[in-house]
Each structure stands twice: as structure tokens, then as C-alpha cells.
Amino acid sequence: MKILQFIGEYILLMRKVFEKPKKMSYFRKQLADNIYELGIQSLLIVSVISLFMGAVLTIQTTLQVESPWIPTWTVGFVVRQSVVLEFSPTIISLFLAGKIGSHIASEIGTMKVTEQIDAINTMGINSASHLILPKIAACCIVNPILVIISIFLCLFGGWFSCKFMGTIPPEQYFEGIMSFFRAYDIYYALVKTFVFAFLIASISGFCGYKTEGGALEVGKASTQAVVNSSFGLLLFNVILTQIFLG
């Protein structure tokens, strides 16, 4: 029953969110600010995670396929497929659900409990659209870019482990990551990331917007945003994988 109420309220809020912004010039400024805050400021940590993830994945894959029957370049192929299809879009999005989700929910939640949202409403401005729409748009633009960067850095991390830790010969690794490439896989990864970005920003915005009370409730909203958006993301991961690859 609670889930149905949550979904119902979420849909009603989204109807308000997707109204035309009052001032397009101000919306563009907010969009640029949010791209910087939610995207560019996540770049460093996404890069670090991706590099290490790629290196570890390469080492572990090498251990799993150590057999005279399997050519060494298979490691590169498996690493690329894992990174493109799952690791970068899903793991990075889950990480962003924690970082961006809590940021959005606590920012909007604090504005709610300190009457800043009421102040916007009493000016005749649609506060839901004013606050949440630029964040959704920013995430939908910047998250796919972050995931593309993550894919490259994961593969670079794999090469690094080959070159400096002697996992497999780097030439074999390169041969693997260049084999049987399908552009469709990239398309699938980007569509997935786009949907995840929408879910993260909209669910977190919803959790923040519904906050009532004080500092304690802002903290709870922030936690709820991470949990709910992660759950939504995992659910849609199954649905989208079935649709695109099933």
C-alpha cells in the first residue's frame, strides 16, 4: 500500500516537474550550475573508481580463464564486455545514486524545512519544476558522459595492470578489447545510463521535496533517496536488459 502511495505521489510530482520553466534563461543557468555540481564534481571520484575497477577486473578475469584451451586475448574481450554492458553503466550509476542522490535530497529537503520552497511558491513560481527539472536534465546529460569516460578509464586500468603488474601481455589485452566490437552494446549502455540518471535525480528530488519537519527528517530523506533510487535502478536494470538483450 505504501509503495503504491509512493508511486502515486511520485507520478503527481513529476507532472508538476515537467511544466515549462518560468524563465528559460534562468533554467539554462541552473542547468549549467547543476552540470558542474552534479557532474563535473563527480569526475575525479568516478575516474579513480573506474581505474581500480578495470585493473581488478582484468586480474580476476585472468585468474578465471587461465587455461591452455582459452586464448589469452579472451581476457581483454571479457573485460570490455563486462565494463561496457554492466560495470560502468550500473556500478557507476549506483555510486552516483549515493553521491548525487543524497546531495539532491538534502539540498531540496533543507529548502523545504526552512520555508525556501514556500517562498518560491508564494511568488507564483512552480517550485517543483524550478528545483527538480534542472537537476534531472543535468543528470541525464552528464551521467552518460561520465559513463563513457568510465568505460575508457576501466579499459585503461586493465591495460595498466597488464603493463605494470604483468597480468597478461598488453598486446594480447588490446587484441581482446578490439575483438567482436558491437556499437549496439554502447547504445545499450548509454540508454541504460540515461534511464538510471532520470531515476536517480527524480526519485531523490521527490524524497527531498516531500520532507516535513527538521534536520532529522532531512537526514532520513537523504537516506531514503539513496535506497529508493538504488532499488529503482536495479529494477530497471533487469527490465532494460531483458528488453535490449533478452
Place this chain on the structure above:
Amino acid sequence: MIEVKNLYKYFNNQEVLSDICTQFEEGKTNLIIGQSGSGKTVLMKCLIGLYKAEKGSILYNGRDLHNIGKKEYELILQEMGVLFQGSALFDSMTVEENVKFPLTMLTNQTEKEKDMRASFCLERVNLPNAHKLYPSQISGGMKKRVAIARAIALNPRYLFCDEPNSGLDPKTSLVIDHLIHEITAEYNITTIVNTHDMNSVMEIGDTISFIYQGHLWWRGTNNEILHTDNVEVNDFVYASKYAKAMFASQKKQQ
């Protein structure tokens, strides 16, 4: 002028406002007073459109807030300036950006015109040198003044102040009270102040509506409130020994 007719508001089937009928006059500082939990803030939130009343009507110069189209409703909201209890300044913006916000969102003024208007409003509230400061860098009294500057930026017809003195020292409270009173007379606006501060009542209260347990219990002026024989009003006005002594001497003088 704002007229409130037979206004009812319920929360979870509990009556919070009951049959409120009153009017707030133009060019005057209209005070809503009452104990904590009496329904003052709910009435204020109904007036500014944050709560929708279950029954009754609120007329803004004859325009019913609940029976008009979306465009006209937004137009009425844009004629309002609201000073919230906690000031409700946007933390991420400087003082100047806060004052310019309604101008940016609701007018087509150029950057220069907005700068001039923001400077004028900030000077009007005696804050000529705070443009580049953030809300976290200024005092509570200054925050209230910035909030007033933001509220008057669009030349409102109606000004709402929810407990403008809360958390302020008596001297700063007086400054804020006088500022609200002066602005009301200067621009001939309908000002409604929600308070339980008797100093404000005596200083700036042109008309006073006393709310008791969700009902409009008493209405009059700040002179009349000292002479009323209404038990609940007297309980409120003369709640402390100091108030008893002070207002008794004022009564004698009158």
C-alpha cells in the same frame, strides 16, 4: 483590501480554523495575534495560498483566491510579498541575488534595472553594504531586513509577515516593526502581520484580530485592546506581571 469570509480549515478531520470572517484594510498594518497553536499561522498560510481552505472565501480586492483561473491566481501571488518566520532566504545566493530573484523570474527587466531596484530596496531597509554577503554571513535582524527587501522588490499590493520578531532582541524587533509600518504607509499596501509580541501590537497595530482556538475571538485597534473586557484577550494581553504594570499605566495615561 483582503476580505475573509466564513473560512474553515481542517487537518485530519480536526477543525483548525472555524468560521473566520474578517477584513484587512489597505494602507494599514493589520495584526493577527493569539497564543501558540491558536491557528494564526494556518490562517496566514491560507491567505498566501500555501493551504487550501475547505470552506469559505478569501477576496483580494474582490478576486476570490479559490475561484479564479490559474493565470489570475499567479497574478495575485505576484502581488504578494511574504516575510517568513525564518526569513527563508536562499542560502546559495548572495543578499543581492536574493532580492533580485523575483525580478529575474517574474519581470523582463534588464540586468541594470534589476541592480538598481535591488540597491534601492536594500537601501530602503538600511542595508546598503550587504550586497555581496551570503545569508550565513549576516545576523538574524539583517536576514529579516533582506527578506523585507525581497518582499517589496516587486512593489507588492499585499505584504504578509509571519512573526517578524521571532528570535530578535527587543531593539532589533522595534527596528523591524517600524520598517514594516513605514513601508505599509509609504506604498499604501495591505500588510498583515502574524505575531504574539505585545510590543508590536502597541507599536504598529492599526487593526488587530485576536484568534482563539481557531475562532476569530475579538477585533479592534491597539487602543481598544487595552480596554476590552474580553476574558481571553485580557489573559493574553496581561499574561505577565510586567505587561500588567506597563499596560495599566498606559491605560491610565489614556
